[in-house]
Amino acid sequence: MILMRDNEDHLDWLVVQLGTQFSIKDLGYHRLPNGLSLSQANTSSPNNLDGLVNPELDFLGNESDILDNSRVKYFSAEEFAILRDSLSNSGADCGSSERSFELGNISNDAFLILNIIRSNRDGFGTKPIKFLDLLGCDENEKILEYILREIKDDDKVVLGKLLNLLIRKYCHSGLWNVALEELGRLKDFGYKPSKATYNALVQVFLEADKLDTAYLVHKEMSDLGFKMDGYTLGCFTHCLCKVGRWREALDLIEMEEFVPNTVIYTKMISGLCEASLFEEAMDFLNRMHSVSCIPNVVTYRILLCGCLNKRKLGRCKRILSMMITKGCYPSPNIFNSLVHAYCRSGDYTYAYKLFKKMEECGCQPGYVVYNILIGGICGNEELPSLDVLELAEKAYSEMLEAGVVLNKINVSNFARCLCGAGRFEKAYNVIREMMSKGFLLDISTYTKVIGFLCNASKVDKAFLLFQEMKRNGIIPDVYTYTILIDTFCKAGLIQQARSWFDEMARDGCAPNVVTYTCLIHTYLKARKVSNANELFESMLSEGCIPNVVTFTALIDGHCKVGELEKACQIYARMRGNEKVPDVDLYFRVSSSYIIEPNVVTYGALVDGFCKAHKVEKARNLLDAMSTEGCESNHIVYDALIDGFCKVGKLDEAQEVYAKMSECGHSPNIYTYGSLIDKLLKDKRLDLALKVLSKMLENSCPPNVIIYTEMIDGLCKVGKTDEAFKLMLMMEEKGCHPNVVTYTAMIDGFGKAGKLDKCLELLRQMGAKGCAPNYVTYRVVINHCCAAGLLDEAQQLLEEMKQTYWPKHMASYRKVLESFN
Template sequence: MTMSLRRRSTSYFRNLTTETTTKQDPKDQNFTQTLNEICTITRSKPRWENTLISQYPSFNFSNPKFFLSYLKHQNNTFLSLRFLHWLTSHCGFKPDQSSCNALFDALVDAGAVKAAKSLLEYPDFVPKNDSLEGYVRLLGENGMVEEVFDVFVSLKKVGFLPSASSFNVCLLACLKVGRTDLVWKLYELMIESGVGVNIDVETVGCLIKAFCAENKVFNGYELLRQVLEKGLCVDNTVFNALINGFCKQKQYDRVSEILHIMIAMKCNPSIYTYQEIINGLLKRRKNDEAFRVFNDLKDRGYFPDRVMYTTVIKGFCDMGLLAEARKLWFEMIQKGLVPNEYTYNVMIYGYCKVRDFAEARKLYDDMCGRGYAENVVSYSTMISGLYLHGKTDEALSLFHEMSRKGIARDLISYNSLIKGLCQEGELAKATNLLNKLLIQGLEPSVSSFTPLIKCLCKVGDTEGAMRLLKDMHDRHLEPIASTHDYMIIGLSKKGDFAQGMEWLLKMLSWKLKPNMQTFEHLIDCLKRENRLDDILIVLDLMFREGYRLEKSRICSLVTKFSKKNFPFPHLCLEELL
């Protein structure tokens, strides 16, 4: 509980003190003594409910004044609620409005939303309007959005109208938990209640964010234009939501327009806003535009932090533009921003990607020399880079080095090596690594199985590949589409054309599109076995998927069909040509 909440809770009890002092007879010393004793017992004894009545057989526990006095003296909302439940179930006590209101307010102020909710179940208890206002805000702040909506509906029935600010708290809560459906329902209640008649910038901001969350960014943009026309302006988080949404849709002209609107409205874009734009541009390989925005923010007097520099460096490294990445690396250092472990790993990966392993290792050693501990991230970065360029032996050496140094090997390390070994044809070593991965207690991913299935199909061991596919299915892992391509090619290589054709039909029934090479390989295998009827079926399926044969294959097939004097009942010669 925050200090402000504690102070407010104390004020409730102070008010109670004044109220009960005037009501309680000061001459009744027995009452005060018994009250103090009961407060001590309920505070200190664990199972007081079983013995309290027998300890005070002549005391009137159902006296409303007694509970208010108890609430004041106990000064503990949760103990008071427990005591109230006991009074109602064992002593025939029926709490009056003042008792319930006092306890309800204290519970709301203490942030005890579930306890306050339980108090609403008492018959005939209707909290004061101010109390209800605080309660619905508390529900929203605790993410209990469905309860919020139910309470708002109930309040509307009894004619209570929460303020726009309370609605806004709850709208934001719905957004946080991804319930945009409730955002629109709450807004509809606002309009029906008359609260949403006048434009509230905070409400509009919530609606724009809801549009963006539903990928209806242009609707949010239109709403923004309406607000701006009335001379109002939303806050940065709303602009950021629109920028992020348009970046996802690759609407970079709109992104630029929103950025200029922010500047024109003197709603200065934050570093986070620029980072969202740069991230979006880099993810879509708009590196020139990203670098222009990055330079623009520096020209406007912003000071990019280490996170921003690392973001742009990573973007350049991902695209293999290491010269640009190096330039920013040294610029960052010159400005006194020391690269952290993540920044080092980004650059190490960049060097590995362009096959400059000497520089990658040099940078890795520099990172360790600066006190950054060798860990799974840095090792995984080096291992991934090495296997990408066929240096599987060096990657394997680093992998074993991790074990010697007591560094736990993660799934990325295992998957990288499994893929590298499969590319080198080291099937036994790759299978052994998968077994070790399972022994270590790691949960394999699709990337753990796919290279092995491909390799097994390549060497004709389709039974082994099927066993791995079954293992994936048992682990609820969905194979990628190319895995089925490997199976079809592997089966047709073995001469198991019936199962290969069956697998192809299954793949199409699952709405997966086979690769062009899968069709071509199957046709070549069928042609060698003179299975001309099956070739026509495969050709028909191939054409339906939008593929066309190469000229050399067309000539070869026409020759094959002509030699056999094969009629074309399902596929005319003109269509093939």
């Protein structure tokens, strides 16, 4: 570094780089003999250091400060000669030390290093570190060997300080390998590391997870009579505990003759928690009490957080109880983490209890923790149980009292769960309450909640929320309109759905393919083919490309209105057959427009063929699915089995059933129902009972329709005892007989001449909350009249009069009169 007049720019650079870290005397600017400062030296003399100090530099301060003898160190004559000669030896170029004059005996860099280290009593302050950084003393460019030798020749003590300083600098930078190199240079020059250097070396090896090397350094410093400081010892014990070597940590403390304090024990507990040694961590906590070393809030928090991070939630409860008992309270952030952890584990009850513990510890539950709990309960795909949802509602009520709001994700999730539990009014109120608290819902939240209400068939609430959204200046988007249109379509309210469609077009909201498809499908199901075609044309003219769902809806719609041929033509064009006539309307987008049919497309066609009793074509289509690589599902198989059964082809139905099982599709209640229905019609009760038994074996419980069919079938062949046993088994399985079941059983008893059981069963069904209907009364009255029990018939007629008068009374009065 050059400090001549020709190098004033370099001096300015040095000052800027150092900022306020160095004073003028730190850089070697000291008073000259006889009270003459450098800036005041006679510039006419060739021996003067002209230009060394620039009087315009701001960092010099007032001249009175510079002249203050109490703040300035004087040079001796010998020191001044070294300063003069070293500066004279410096070259004119910034940073160059190649040019030198004959008078110099030490370079400028060496001189500056000497002076900065001399000026610091501890040899390891902020100033020397920053100065060495300016000199480029890093892992890429270490201090040159010749500079070190120059410093040694001038001041051996300073060289020792410098090398120790460099080692510690690299240690603090985490460069343990460079620190080792500097340690070698230190020893090569005949010096020993200082205590501070050894501590720094131990720390850097611990940070690098090199415990064995740290032990070697510790042994060397121990041989020299040095002890580790408290911080280094704490780091050492922490690292040992972290790898489970806690006994060695205790031995190390004893070797160092250090009395363990709260800090040391806390670091050891932290290490044990990282190693998941929680029993040992608790033992150390008890050890602290036994040696009168009181754990502080940091100790407990570290232990609690350690257990929390490792999901040891049972221990967390015990530690939290200990903390509160000792008056060492967790921070709000720790409480937030605890609530989150217990929510993730599904222990929502304890998570809610933590709110009370927060208040006990002086922490008022706020925005974060309320959203964590309610989000944890309502943010899962599965809806929470009613008791868990009740906890969310309690927390929500407390949150409102505290003036806190939910975030928009939790608003929609909470509303979804409330709708799923049937609490639609509450879900609607949540939206309004959040708005009253200043929470502004966006279009996404409104749309989600409207969707939840629509899925729960609460169209009135959805409509009110939709109107409120518009009043608040929120413009509905295509998703909002599509949800409403789809809901009204499913409810059969085509006119209202069309009005929504027209409204969105007026407001400049372009319908998407889903919007068009659901409305087209609804028109077709209502047999309004012209309206569907008109809407499809509008869809194409607006540039909305139909997808496989649209074409599937067209095929299904045409099948349902009996236009099976047109459905087949649309299917053929989907497959790329351009020669198919009469369906050009649906394929104006491109002449080569090909859309692969999916399983729903095939299912619609199979169902259409089966309903038209063209089951062989349906079966051919099933084979085509396999050829095209489209795997069939149980819906397609069910439709085909039902189709074969309805046309009396039971053997073919059984073949499809076998194929269905081979493909890994378990038969469901509809599959079994179709088979049982056909078997009963063919009076093959033995096979029907086997199918029923198979249902129960495969954990597919029959419904009331199947049970009723079986009971009726048994009664028709005179097996009333078996039918009644089946009826009792039905109730045991949790399937309650309905009025049709009772009527079938009563009719069976009547035909078998068991009038007493017939009348008894009539009284039982009323007692079990199943009211007889007109058919039931007609069956019983007929059997009573046939058996000559006219008084009973008259009494039943009077009962019937109270409910079914006068519609069905006249005919029965004539019957009774004829018997009389």
